[in-house]
Amino acid sequence: MARWLEAVGAFSARRRWWVIAAWIVLLAAAVGSMAAFAKPLDSNISVKGLQSITTLDTVQKTFGGGDNASGKVVFAAPKGQKLDAADQQAVATLTGKLAAVPGVSAAVDPFTQPKAGGLAPGGRIGYISVELHAATPSSATEQSIRTLVTHARTSQLDVEATSSIVGQTGASSSQLPGIVLALIVLLVTFGTIVAAGMPLLSALIGLGTSVTAIYAASSFVSLTAVAPTLALLLGLAVGIDYSLFIVSRHRRQLLEGMDPKTSLPLAVGTAGTAVFFAAVTVIIALAGLAVENLGFLTQMGLAAAFAVFIAMLVSLTLTPALLALAGPRVLTRRARRRLAAGETKRTRQLAAGWVAGVQKRPVLFLVASLVVVGVLAAPILGMRLGLGNDGTQPSSATERQASDLLADGFGAGVNGPLEILATYPATPTPADAAALAQRVGKTADVAQAQLAGAKGHEVLVAVVPKSGPSDEATTQLVGALRKASVARSLPGSPSLEVTGQTAVDIDISNRLASALPLYLGLIAAFAFLLMVMVFRSLLVPLKAAVSFLLSLGAALGVTVAVFQWGWLGGLVGVDPPAPLLAFLPTIVIGVLFGLSMDYEMFLVTGMREHFVHGEQPRAAVATGFQQGAKVVAAAALIMIGVFGNGVVEGSSTIRPIAFALAIGIVIDAFVVRMTLVPAVLTLFGRAAWWLPRWLQRIVPNVDVEGASLKRP
Structure with missing residues (x-):
């Protein structure tokens, strides 16, 4: 793999203008296709197999309504x-x-x-x-x-x-502040506008190509409005990261005195191999959303996987072409003068000092990391999921104020009415229908229950709960009304189904929540298997999979505390505290998994590279950390800025997602990857890179560290 990617890098550098022109043509073709073929996205989210949706369709067909x-x-x-x-x-x-x-x-x-x-x-x-x-x-x-x-x-x-x-008031969110912050971070990292602009330019070209192609596909496939959401977030994030890793590796080799023509293919063969496997890991994990058998989630996953695929292709081809075009200008003038004078030594005092401290007391740093992550993750035990409604919109929105006025005047339940469809074996009598309404009206948390219609064997009862649509009491009421004991207590022995938009929202949220463990287990297992092949180790992949779960738990835990419980919510505009959006964990898993694997690949492959080339395990960890920490920190700060901008300017739907991702990156990059990982690998020692002999014969050697490549 490393040799093949080295050849790709050499070709892209040699045929730089052809590669640049090809991507410009692809971008123009995608934009033109979107303009010519794109159709409006479907704002309705449907989930097949939910009884409440089937019942709602029956109610609308039998008793009318719902068409308008x-x-x-x-x-x-x-x-x-x-x-x-x-x-x-x-x-x-x-x-x-x-x-x-x-x-x-x-x-x-x-x-x-x-x-x-x-x-x-x-x-x-x-x-x-x-x-x-x-x-x-x-x-x-x-x-x-x-x-x-x-x-x-x-x-x-x-x-x-x-x-x-x-409609909902919403809020317009511009990515410009996040992009400006990304440029500032890259300028501080690289010290030159040429090197700083390349990751941004590559990411934007890749994102533009993938997202416009996704919208163009709406001419052939009915896409939901949430389908491009994950692609937009993840395409920009990994696009910057992937290009950043290759640019950073090329610059480091130039600063060490390597010839640019030799450095570019080697950078793509080494850092590009890590990029390739990080992308493959994320693509398969996103495509794995299809196993949950939820149409809109499958669309989200496949669209995001396509965006990651394009970001990978851009980083492996367009980035080296741009680097070849820039030549030595990717270095600062001072660095070029130093190289001309024969000085190649560079120091990394901050990274060296930090990793030295971690390696001096690895147990202390490991325990401290676990305590921090554990405390932050604790609120996840109280996480509740839901779908947004008028009552969860900002207090300045007219729909929120209308919801509050209705709750004040008619009770909170008027904003989330339910419907009960009773189907009798024989045509029910008026007394049977009255008994049904009376029995439902006596159920706890029911404010009002009245007959809404009767036709054939079916009777419809309209129910107004005492609690609002986002309250836990309403969820419990839906469960109570569905208990078989309610139907058994009624004359005529009807079967009861609870529906209405509130019940449908509750069922969709429960369906999403129940699918999360399977999805998490699948991507953790897959990440483990792929990293066994990448790192030719058992302990490193196990550590990577477990550490991602720690980062995810902390991200969701802090988000629950702030957006669901309202702790310090005023600092980030929580208005009002409410259950988290049902899609939030899935989106956070997809995006955070991608970025987490990026940081893991780039940091740990550097450590393995030095171990394979003869350094002792402890020294390899330190050297690899010193070389990778700066670029991982830069990549993390960029993403924190991008998502932080979403927290400040985003809508009530985007804000908690952006917050969870920003917090997740802070924890994953600085607590997990830069503290827990070197501590664990220091404690593991040589065992970190151990693989049983029988597995060595089975597992293909993908050479992610570029051991097979020629080095000057």
């Missing part, structure tokens, strides 16, 4: 006051304007139709029911309703709208 979107425009008098005649007139005017909006089929004034139930007890809060023609409102309809709501607000009447008719 509906929502509420909520209005309220100031606290301590009641709605008066002037307010009624304002509501009537607003109702008429809403009914005239293109895309709106009906708007119900609660004052003229009190049976619709749009006025809350106490006389302060009410809502206008709005029905739309389509299942999803157009952007023009959403904007028109938002405009009417904004203009209807006065000092005496607050007016807000639910997201089902105005």
